Amino acid sequence: MAKTKTPQAIRGTQDIFGAEAESFAFVVETFERVRKLYRFRRAEMPVFEKTEVFARSIGETTDIVSKEMYSFEDRGGESLTLRPEFTAGIARAYLTNGWQQHAPVKLATHGPLFRYERPQKGRYRQFHQIDAEIIGAAEPQADVELLAMADQVIRELGIEGVTLHLNTLGDGDSREAWRAALVEHFRSVKDELSEESQERLEKNPLRILDSKDRRDQRFVADAPKIDDFLTDEARSFFDAVTSGLDAAGVKWVRAESLVRGLDYYRHTAFEFIPDEGSAAADALGSQSTILGGGRYDGLIESLGGPSTPAVGWAAGIERLAMLVGEKGEEPASLMVVVESDAAAVREAGQKVLNTARRVGIDSEMIATGSPRKRYDKAVKSGAAAILSLSDEDGRIAHRLKGDDEALARLDPLFNAIAESMSASPQT
RNA sequence: GCGAUCGUAGCUCAGUUGGUUAGAGCGCCGGUUUGUGGUACCGGAGGGCGGGGGUUCGAGACCCCUCGAUCGCCCCA
Structure with a gap:
């Protein structure tokens, strides 16, 4: 094809x-x-x-x-x-x-x-x-x-x-009078202006004033000022x-x-x-x-x-x-790592995740890829707190890691975590 | 509309004066090591060199056209 x-x-x-x-x-x-x-x-x-x-x-x-x-x-x-x-x-x-x-x-x-x-x-x-x-x-x-x-x-x-x-x-009156004076001023030195400004003289004389060309700037300095026409x-x-x-x-x-x-x-x-x-x-x-x-x-x-x-x-x-400089994407407040492919472990993780989001804690779950590398991925992400769930001899084991501030934010989650722990993984 | 520079794997790039099967790092996937851990090592997938035409025995490398990007000119509501 x-x-x-x-x-x-x-x-x-x-x-x-x-x-x-x-x-x-x-x-x-x-x-x-x-x-x-x-x-x-x-x-x-x-x-x-x-x-x-x-x-x-x-x-x-x-x-x-x-x-x-x-x-x-x-x-x-x-x-x-x-x-x-x-x-x-x-x-x-x-x-x-x-x-x-x-x-x-x-x-x-x-x-x-x-x-x-x-x-x-x-x-x-x-x-x-x-x-x-x-x-x-x-x-x-x-x-x-x-x-x-x-x-x-x-x-x-x-x-x-x-x-x-x-x-x-x-x-309106000020502007017209000024414009007319500008045209007169620049027309008298037309041949010495840049090509662009010679064009502008007819189409848009005011624009000559902010020309970047050196040749024009000499004449801009002593051009008529709007103040004299106000x-x-x-x-x-x-x-x-x-x-x-x-x-x-x-x-x-x-x-x-x-x-x-x-x-x-x-x-x-x-x-x-x-x-x-x-x-x-x-x-x-x-x-x-x-x-x-x-x-x-x-x-x-x-x-x-x-x-x-x-x-x-x-x-x-x-x-x-x-x-405004780099506004990097914020690392997650909580990363839930499911270190086992057992359904009960994954479901426990999902439960914590849902609770976290409902109480306003941004969180994400890692449950794919090589199980042994999932935790590394979470650490690399820079998440403030990491909850890892694993299957130890048919029971769900969990470990929570993070600094005090991050863990304090997770307070509302502890019940949900405990509850998910009561489930046991199917093998 | 005009000019200059540029266009190679998902990303950042290397590819000698044109010459055998196109490379690296990062990322990704898998494995080993470690075993409470952002380590190290091994392996893998992935591009045919923006597109088209031409020169040549042979082009990612040279020429032309085209598309796009970047920067500048014009313009700037």
């Missing part, structure tokens, strides 16, 4: 197991715990939407929409897209379910996202994020609340050497955010060239970035931002809703998991 070929996993997807999966779970569990402290409400959305949900919110013409979304047609010929981010889907859900009645509403979610991109370190076609949004709140206090939560999530994950980089893009309202909004963060004890630095590419962003923009030379920076390679977001007051309108202020962030679970 011809050997059938095992299908390969889809490019850019990952199978997560063992220590890595434990780190992944730790990130999600920490996020869930902190999100409850801040009273964010859980939301679940479909992983796919009509393509227009993302296309309209992101902008039809961008590279993102044309090349980097995972889109396909369903059987009815409708264009669908696997969600590349949470925000647009949440906004759609907010509108179609009348969540406006709860506004302002704090929402948290997490799950898989999809982008049709070339995989590299910390970047996959299916990846996972945690996400928090506050919809319907125009006041700077919402930004502060959201950022305080992000900061606490990172701290409770035990991630060190990461700093909040903060900027403001101002309101309206009084925009300035006082930003001041309120920063003083709120100070009051909340969240450390931040001003990052004047931090921008968000899409037009609907207003006011606050931020990223948590590993400090230069930190262990975190080394671990992440060129994909350095671990959490990013901002205020997107224009997004919900672009989906046909009422003008609605909102602010949110998202963070890649895989990247966070890389930074």
Whole structure:
């Protein structure tokens, strides 16, 4: 018979197991715990939407929409897209379910996202994020609340050497005036810019500000600053955010060239970035931002809703998991070793095992393989306590081993153990 | 979309300038030793070298294509 070929996993997807999966779970569990402290409400959305949900919110013409979304047609010929981010889907859900009645509403979610991109370190076609949004709140206090939560999530994950980089893009008028000034500034030195930035000048001039190319950085230093274009309202909004963060004890630095590419962003923009030379920076390679977001007051309108202020962030679970270190799988609290193939011995072991689990003691049984090597396997597993059961001349013999602390936990089990001992093995 | 590096047993890898039946460690299975024990020893199963084509008397090693991985560029919602 011809050997059938095992299908390969889809490019850019990952199978997560063992220590890595434990780190992944730790990130999600920490996020869930902190999100409850801040009273964010859980939301679940479909992983796919009509393509227009993302296309309209992101902008039809961008590279993102044309090349980097995972889109396909369903059987009815409708264009669908696997969600590349949470925000647009949440906004759609907010509108179609009348969540406006709860506004302002704090929402948290997490799950898989999809982008049709070339995989590299910390970047996959299916990846996972945690996400928090506050919809319907125009006041700077919402930004502060959201950022305080992000900061606490990172701290409770035990991630060190990461700093909040903060900027403001101002309101619509501020942003437009600034953008125009930037275009003028860079156009005057166009020929000296990198090829990429000459392109960006037309398509996305703000992006020139965070170019990695030396040739560009010379001109970034003396580029027009957003601060010179802020309206009084925009300035006082930003001041309120920063003083709120100070009051909340969240450390931040001003990052004047931090921008968000899409037009609907207003006011606050931020990223948590590993400090230069930190262990975190080394671990992440060129994909350095671990959490990013901002205020997107224009997004919900672009989906046909009422003008609605909102602010949110998202963070890649895989990247966070890389930074929380190994979360090894815990050895069992109790390992039951059946050192005999007699049915009564195995059944005695099963009885203890069941009792242990019912009283909340995680436990596992070893009853296969070479009998004489079963105990060795248990020792190797690092279990806190080991109960071995054997058949000695027709009676069940048992030995319990472990340190005092481990044995104290097993107290509720002693009756069950004694009871199983009363049975006698059949030979 | 572009570039660089890489792809050999379940895992980590070694395989000289192409040459007889493809190797090690770990893991797994079995046995011996020990006998209250994570030891040591012996043995076993398991791959035909990502896939396809080519060069050659002969290719895991060279060439082409393809798939995938890794890292970087572009992009980054």
